[in-house]
Amino acid sequence: MGESSGRRGGRRAARNPLSRAEVIDAALRYVDLHGLDALTMRALATEMGVYPTALYWHTGTKAQLVAAVSARVLEDIVLPADHGMAWDEWLTEVARLCRQAMHRHPNLAPILGSQLVVSTTAVPFAERVVGVLERAGFSGRDLVEVYNAVVGFVLGWVTLELSSVPADVEEGWQKEYAAQLRTVNPNTFPALTRNLSLLENNAFLVRWDSGRDRPMDGSFETALELLLLGLHAKLTAQ
Amino acid sequence: MGESSGRRGGRRAARNPLSRAEVIDAALRYVDLHGLDALTMRALATEMGVYPTALYWHTGTKAQLVAAVSARVLEDIVLPADHGMAWDEWLTEVARLCRQAMHRHPNLAPILGSQLVVSTTAVPFAERVVGVLERAGFSGRDLVEVYNAVVGFVLGWVTLELSSVPADVEEGWQKEYAAQLRTVNPNTFPALTRNLSLLENNAFLVRWDSGRDRPMDGSFETALELLLLGLHAKLTAQ
DNA sequence: ACCTGAACACCGTTCAAGT
DNA sequence: ACCTGAACACCGTTCAAGT
Numbered sequence: 001m002g003e004s005s006g007r008r009g010g011r012r013a014a015r016n017p018l019s020r021a022e023v024i025d026a027a028l029r030y031v032d033l034h035g036l037d038a039l040t041m042r043a044l045a046t047e048m049g050v051y052p053t054a055l056y057w058h059t060g061t062k063a064q065l066v067a068a069v070s071a072r073v074l075e076d077i078v079l080p081a082d083h084g085m086a087w088d089e090w091l092t093e094v095a096r097l098c099r100q101a102m103h104r105h106p107n108l109a110p111i112l113g114s115q116l117v118v119s120t121t122a123v124p125f126a127e128r129v130v131g132v133l134e135r136a137g138f139s140g141r142d143l144v145e146v147y148n149a150v151v152g153f154v155l156g157w158v159t160l161e162l163s164s165v166p167a168d169v170e171e172g173w174q175k176e177y178a179a180q181l182r183t184v185n186p187n188t189f190p191a192l193t194r195n196l197s198l199l200e201n202n203a204f205l206v207r208w209d210s211g212r213d214r215p216m217d218g219s220f221e222t223a224l225e226l227l228l229l230g231l232h233a234k235l236t237a238q
Numbered sequence: 239m240g241e242s243s244g245r246r247g248g249r250r251a252a253r254n255p256l257s258r259a260e261v262i263d264a265a266l267r268y269v270d271l272h273g274l275d276a277l278t279m280r281a282l283a284t285e286m287g288v289y290p291t292a293l294y295w296h297t298g299t300k301a302q303l304v305a306a307v308s309a310r311v312l313e314d315i316v317l318p319a320d321h322g323m324a325w326d327e328w329l330t331e332v333a334r335l336c337r338q339a340m341h342r343h344p345n346l347a348p349i350l351g352s353q354l355v356v357s358t359t360a361v362p363f364a365e366r367v368v369g370v371l372e373r374a375g376f377s378g379r380d381l382v383e384v385y386n387a388v389v390g391f392v393l394g395w396v397t398l399e400l401s402s403v404p405a406d407v408e409e410g411w412q413k414e415y416a417a418q419l420r421t422v423n424p425n426t427f428p429a430l431t432r433n434l435s436l437l438e439n440n441a442f443l444v445r446w447d448s449g450r451d452r453p454m455d456g457s458f459e460t461a462l463e464l465l466l467l468g469l470h471a472k473l474t475a476q
Numbered sequence: 477a478c479c480t481g482a483a484c485a486c487c488g489t490t491c492a493a494g495t
Numbered sequence: 496a497c498c499t500g501a502a503c504a505c506c507g508t509t510c511a512a513g514t
Binding site for chain 4: 278279290291300
C-alpha cells in the first residue's frame with residue numbers, strides 16, 4: 001500500500017472523484033474519532049485531501065452534512081423479523097438495538113437527541129414499530145400516543161445517558177463535585193445520604209462520568225421493564 | 239426612561255459593574271430570543287454594551303457560560319411539598335413541572351439533554367425524587383435504577399419532543415416530506431398507511447414541526463401513565 | 477476588581493475560475 | 496460534473512494595558 005495508491009494522509013489521486021456517501025462516512029468517522037466540536041469543514045477537507053469548498057458540492061452546508069450523518073446512524077439499525085415473536089419481546093429487542101447503535105457513536109448523541117430527523121430513512125422503522133403495537137392491541141389515538149411514548153423513551157433516555165461534559169469545563173471539577181456530595185448535610189439530604197454509595201456517579205444529576213464511559217445498563221433494563229409493564233397494564237385495563 | 243439611565247441598546251453607565259448572575263440571565267434571554275446558534279460572546283457583549291472579553295471575567299469560557307445557563311433553567315423548578323400527597327401523584331406533578339420548565343426555554347433543550355449537569359443545583363431535586371421513591375417502597379439497587387428510569391424518561395423524552403431542524407436545512411423540505419409520506423407504498427407500509435392521518439406530523443420520526451410549535455401533550459401524558467403503571471406493577475410484583 | 481483594546485488563529489460560506 | 500483558490504465576514508480566546 002504505497003502512498004500513491006490511497007486517499008488517506010491528506011493525499012488523493014487526481015482521478016476518482018468524491019461521492020456524497022464517501023463524505024458522510026468520512027464525517028462520521030471523524031466525529032467518532034475526534035468529537036463533534038472538532039468536526040470542521042476545513043478539518044474534514046484536509047482529512048480527505050481536498051479543498052473545504054469541495055465538500056459543499058456533495059453534501060451542502062455543514063448543518064446539512066451533520067443531518068445526513070445522523071440519519072446514517074439510524075440507517076444501520078437492522079430490525080429483527082417480528083413473525084413468530086411476541087410483540088413485547090420484539091420491542092425489547094428493538095430498544096436494545098437502538099441503544100447499541102447510539103452507543104456506537106456516542107459523540108453524535110447530542111444531534112440524534114436534539115435534531116428533528118429530516119430523512120425518510122426512518123420511515124421503515126416507524127412502520128415496523130407501529131405495526132407491532134397494532135398487533136399488541138393498540139389502535140387509533142392510543143396507538144399514536146403509545147408509539148410516541150415508546151420511541152421517545154428509548155431515544156430520549158439514551159441521549160441523556162450519553163450526555164457528557166464539554167471538553168472545556170471538565171478540568172478538575174469531577175473530584176470537587178464528588179467531594180461536595182460526600183460532605184452534604186445528612187439532615188437536609190437524608191435520602192441522598194442513605195444511598196450515596198449506590199447513587200454517586202451512577203445516577204442522573206449525581207454523576208460526573210458520561211454513559212459513554214460508564215454505561216447504565218441496569219437502569220436501562222429497568223426502564224424498559226417499567227415501560228413494558230406499563231404497556232401490559234394499559235392493555236388489560238381496556 | 240431616557241437613554242442615559244438604562245443599560246439596554248448597547249449602552250452602559252460607566253459605573254455599576256456587571257455580575258455573574260447578570261451575564262447568565264442576559265445569555266438565557268438572548269438564547270430564548272435568538273436561538274442557541276446565535277449566542278456568541280461578541281453578540282452577547284454588544285447586547286450588554288460591553289467588550290466581549292469582559293464576559294470572560296465573570297463567566298469564563300463560552301462552554302462554561304452555557305453550562306451555567308442550563309443549570310439556571312433547572313434551578314427555577316420549584317418542587318411541590320410531598321407530605322399529604324401520594325407518591326405517584328407527586329411524581330406526576332414533578333414530571334409535568336420539568337416539562338414546563340424545558341418548554342419555557344426550548345432553544346436550550348439540546349444542552350439540557352446532551353450535556354452532563356455540572357452544578358450542584360440539581361442535588362436538592364435528586365434528594366426529593368429519591369426520597370419519594372423510597373417512600374413508594376423501592377430500596378437499594380432497585381431504587382437507583384428506578385430513579386434513573388424516571389428521571390431519564392422525563393428529561394430525555396422532552397428533549398426529543400423539543401428537537402427541531404437546524405435553521406439551515408428547513409427550506410422547503412417539510413412540504414416535500416409530507417408529500418413523500420402520502421405517496422408511500424401501501425403494501426410495504428401498511429400500518430403507516432392505515433394510521434397516516436393520525437401519525438403525520440404527530441409522531442416521532444414522522445413529523446416535521448418541533449414540539450416547541452406543536453406540543454405533544456397527549457403523548458407525554460400517555461408516557462407518564464405507562465411509567466406509573468409500570469412502577470405500580472413492579473411494586474406489587476415484589 | 478473589573479474592563480478595554482488589540483491581536484491571533486481559527487471558522488463557514490460565496491463565488492468566480494479552472495478542467 | 497467536480498474541484499480549486501481567493502476572499503469575506505465572522506468566530507473564541509489570550510494577553511497586556513488601563514482604571
